[in-house]
Structure formats: structure tokens, C-alpha cells
Amino acid sequence: MLTNKTIISNCLKLTAVSGVLAAVSLPAQAEQWRGWNIHPPSYPNSVALESFAEEVAEKTEGRIEPKVYHNGVLGAQPDAIEQTRSGALNFANFNMGPMGPIVPATNILSLPFIFNSTEDMYRIMDGEIGGRFAEALAEKNLVALSWFGSGARSLYNTDHP
Structure with a gap:
């Protein structure tokens, strides 16, 4: 005969097992990297940064997803340097x-x-x-x-x- 205590205990165990299985089955989120560049996308340095980003994504098998922000949209170069130093930006191309x-x-x-x-x-x-x-x-x-x-x-x- 099932008692309330047994039912609650079994429900808690089932919930715990379900939580572990759900966590194990979730795909890992890719780490998002932000890259800074002062130039327009067609500029040679920009093309090189895009190539770098593609290679990082490939070599990490998608665990890192770099995105290059062109035209200084994330700030002027001195600001971007400080953002890079603090870790707010992951990569950049600086003069x-x-x-x-x-x-x-x-x-x-x-x-x-x-x-x-x-x-x-x-x-x-x-x-x-x-x-x-x-x-x-x-x-x-x-x-x-x-x-x-x-x-x-x-x-x-x-x-x-």
C-alpha cells in the first residue's frame, strides 16, 4: 500500500532524475565572442578579421561563435582598447x-x-x-x-x- 510519504518520496526522486536527464540532454550553448574593427566590411583588415572569426568557429567546432562588429559601432578605438582589456570585447584589430x-x-x-x-x-x-x-x-x-x-x-x- 502506498502512503503519502512514499508517493512524495517517489515524486521527488522522479523529479530529481528528470532534472538530471534534462540537463544532460540539453545542447551546450556556444560562447559568443565580440570582435571590434574600425573599418568597413570590405577593407582588407576587416576581411582578415572575418577570416579569423571563421577559423575560430571551425577550430572550436562551433563552441565559440565570433562576430565582428565593423565601422567602429562598438565605440571609438580608445574605448574599444579598454573594452578589450576588460574582457567586454574578445578580439580586435588596433592601430x-x-x-x-x-x-x-x-x-x-x-x-x-x-x-x-x-x-x-x-x-x-x-x-x-x-x-x-x-x-x-x-x-x-x-x-x-x-x-x-x-x-x-x-x-x-x-x-x-
Whole structure:
């Protein structure tokens, strides 16, 4: 004969087992990553970031779902740097200019004619010197995955303002 105590006990056991089975059978939620980029989607750096996001999703078998936010929609570069440092953003593509207040040594990278060529820049930044910059950035909670050139887009002369 079933008593109220037995019925309640069996119901509690059934509820507990059902809860465990439901939790085990639920698919794991993918971790959402947010990426920042100042450029429009067709810009070469943007294309590279999209490729990075696709590779992260592929290599993690969908456990991480990165999304790149273009055109600086998540904030200006200095704000995005701070968001990245705090973990609000997971990845980004930054120019070294605004890094100066955080890592003053990076200011040298904004000097004109600091490198003789693009090849020279990559040789130096992929070597020991770039490693030192990466270490300094890491101390400020920023991880440098790679270096890129922004291109020659500034002109300098001694004759005209």
C-alpha cells in the first residue's frame, strides 16, 4: 500500500532524475565572442578579421561563435582598447597609435620612416623587438596575435606646412 510519504518520496526522486536527464540532454550553448574593427566590411583588415572569426568557429567546432562588429559601432578605438582589456570585447584589430597612453614604448611605432620597408617592418616586429612590444602589451591585458602594416598614408616634407 502506498502512503503519502512514499508517493512524495517517489515524486521527488522522479523529479530529481528528470532534472538530471534534462540537463544532460540539453545542447551546450556556444560562447559568443565580440570582435571590434574600425573599418568597413570590405577593407582588407576587416576581411582578415572575418577570416579569423571563421577559423575560430571551425577550430572550436562551433563552441565559440565570433562576430565582428565593423565601422567602429562598438565605440571609438580608445574605448574599444579598454573594452578589450576588460574582457567586454574578445578580439580586435588596433592601430598602435592609441596604445601610447597604455604602453608608452609603442609611440615609437608611429614615427615616420621608422622602417625601411614593409618587409623590414615584418622582420623586426616578428622578431625579438616585436616580442618585447607583445610582452609590454600583455602586461596591460592585451595579447598581440600578429602585427600588420597600416600602409603608407601620411606624407611628410620640410618645405610646406
